[in-house]
Amino acid sequence: MPNVIVTCTFNPPTISIQGASIRQDTIDALQRALPKQTTTSLPTQRPGESAKFLLTNGNGQAAEQPGAVNRIEGAAAAEGGAAEGSQRNGSPDRNSAGVDGAAEEFKSWRIDLGQHYCDQKGRAMIFLVIIEALEEEGFAVRGTHTVVTEKEKDVTRLIFARA
Numbered sequence: 769m770p771n772v773i774v775t776c777t778f779n780p781p782t783i784s785i786q787g788a789s790i791r792q793d794t795i796d797a798l799q800r801a802l803p804k805q806t807t808t809s810l811p812t813q814r815p816g817e818s819a820k821f822l823l824t825n826g827n828g829q830a831a832e833q834p835g836a837v838n839r840i841e842g843a844a845a846a847e848g849g850a851a852e853g854s855q856r857n858g859s860p861d862r863n864s865a866g867v868d869g870a871a872e873e874f875k876s877w878r879i880d881l882g883q884h885y886c887d888q889k890g891r892a893m894i895f896l897v898i899i900e901a902l903e904e905e906g907f908a909v910r911g912t913h914t915v916v917t918e919k920e921k922d923v924t925r926l927i928f929a930r931a
Contacts (some may be wrong), residue, residue: 771828772928774898777921778891781806781881783898788874788930790903792927798901799879868877895926902928 770788777783785795834904851912886894899909914924 769928774926776924778886781884781886784878786876794901794905795877801897803881805860805897806881807887807890808885906930
């Protein structure tokens, strides 16, 4: 059963999408919509500077992605960020037998909106955009989980499964 886990870390907002492969048009739609949902989107948005999702493979290495900007990084570049809610990108099936097929299908996308801030309304809008985009692709929300880390970062995980 294909699953997707979306990890949202606030503030600044960082969103990573891990799991089953997602269509490129869904990623493009999220890339355009997510920066507009932050609380500080209008005053800090500069023309020509848009955040982009970075595709990483199951080993945490950044894949070749044309047009990626420097402020978006793979999990390998954010090694010390585990306490801040960052995820080490690895296949959820890494320790089980038969990982070859699962590891090849596993994708991880990450976007870092370092110049933005989200209050509670902004967070709710980001969740809504993510849920709507993944529902269009046939995923349904199966659960959520929220924690506050020692460094005062909110980490919310949205868990999706194919409906």
